Amino acid sequence: MNKLTLLGNITPQRFLREYWHKKPLLIRQAIPGFKPLLTREQLAELATHDDVESRLISHFGAHWEMRSGPFTELPPWEKKGWTMLVQGVNLHHDAADALMQQFRFIPDARLDDLMISYATDTGGVGPHFDSYDVFLLQAHGQRRWRISAQKDLSLIEGMPLKILKNFHVEQEFILEPGDMLYLPPHFAHDGIAVGECMTYSVGFRAPSYQEIGESFLQFMADSIELPGRYADPDLSPSRHPAELGNAMLEHVAGEISKIRFTRDDITIFLGEYLSEPKPNVFFESPTRSLSLKRFAQAAARQGVSLSRKTRMLYRGKYVFINGESFTVKREDKAPLTILANERRLEGKLVSTVSSDVLETLCTWHEDGWLKLGQE
Structure with a gap:
């Protein structure tokens, strides 16, 4: 049973037994010396494509806003409080695809895609939860993660994003490049950029x-093969023409x-x-x-x-x-x-x-x- 640096030098068997679907795992230097696979400009260029799913989330003042790509224009790089999310980067970039392959100790039937989140200082998507497992790999800069095992997952109504109404922080970490945080489904979390940063999210399918x-x-x-056609050769005169008869119901049910x-x-x-x-x-x-x-x-x-x-x-x-x-x-x-x-x-x-x-x-x-x- 090989240990994986990716999992903090524990075996995949132990990770699946003790953490998968159960509790978070913070892994310092899961990929030592990790460098971003794409520059912010390359990521922005990818977000201009029709066949790439992308979102732009801003939190200027107290106002949250979300727009879907493709994007021909982004806010200035120096402007605080905005995030660009690009899904399925592994489908378009060899190195991103190779990174995804490192997570194949989970069956392909469950592995979904690699999303890259670029954020300017203070950028984030608000406290939320996902319905699937996720690995959050820090690629560039720092991000402060606050997490909680809270059972209250009620959301603020009337928001363009699914933001938790009552988020109670239980643990807090700052991730550096190469650090990774695993979170099981429905675990509340909030990631805020400390300066400009990029985070790579490896997500899993959970239909x-x-x-x-x-x-x-x-x-x-x-x-489906159901030969024949409905027939009622023994039909009796109807006393209540608008009523569905028992004979018809039983025949069709059969x-x-x-x-x-x-x-x-x-x-x-x-x-x-x-x-x-x-x-x-x-x-x-x-x-x-x-x-x-x-x-x-x-x-x-x-x-x-x-x-x-x-x-x-x-x-x-x-x-x-x-x-x-x-x-x-x-x-x-x-x-x-x-x-x-x-x-x-x-x-x-x-x-x-x-x-x-x-x-x-x-x-x-x-x-x-x-x-x-x-x-």
């Missing part, structure tokens, strides 16, 4: 059961109760649901299209790797990628499992895959889901 249930019903709509779903249905649904990219994610096809033969030759030399934006999962005989699923043969399972876990497949292994898998890899390359080598 509500309501959202999962609604999505599952939509998924099942494509596979037909609907024939709908069944299996563990395979749940597996396929969950794999497609959790690998589905967010709506603002777009893939870019390669500038030059390759024939299957040319692709096979290049892949055998260079290997292949998943695009930063690709989400790939598997379970048993099923493979899921970017919201799609397919069944794999036993001999094809090993290389695709390696590709999903390592996010790369060496050329010598590409040379061993079946013609079906090779054709699939070629299609993924054409769609921008897969890259040759490290292109």
Whole structure:
């Protein structure tokens, strides 16, 4: 069991047993000597893109304001009290993606994205709580974190942000570059910039059961088969024309109760649901299209790797990628499992895959889901 500096030199097993979903963990120098991966100007440029989710939050005087990007103009860098939040930076930047990979001791099905928060002096988003686990890595400057395990999570009404009405500070820390704070879901916290600062937030997916249930019903709509049509050959004259009759209710209820779903249905649904990219994610096809033969030759030399934006999962005989699923043969399972876990497949292994898998890899390359080598 390897210890991770990232977790304060404790093992992932101990972290998950003692802290995950349970209590905060302050890790001094989780990444010693950490430097920002992007400058503030590069982050601001990213926030001008349509396919990047960004927000601008200001607290000037007693007034809170939030705007959604893309942004063509920001407040002056020297003006206090504002914050720029840029989501999914790992989808657009190699080094940010590499940082995310360090958190894969948590399953990919739960790992969400890397958000970068840039704040000028006194900037923040107010005392709040998240519905998911989060690691807060200080990248530049200092941020003062105040946290609380309070059960009162009521919010101030009429605000553009979800700000806690009654925030009671229990602990306080100042984080320096390389320091990291883990917080479990629903743990109240407030981060305030001490001078200009950047904080990297690694968040996790925690969909509500309501959202999962609604999505599952939509998924099942494509596979439901209820043959026949409603009929009532034994209908009696109606004494109350506007009343729904018992016979009709029971007949329809009986037909609907024939709908069944299996563990395979749940597996396929969950794999497609959790690998589905967010709506603002777009893939870019390669500038030059390759024939299957040319692709096979290049892949055998260079290997292949998943695009930063690709989400790939598997379970048993099923493979899921970017919201799609397919069944794999036993001999094809090993290389695709390696590709999903390592996010790369060496050329010598590409040379061993079946013609079906090779054709699939070629299609993924054409769609921008897969890259040759490290292109």
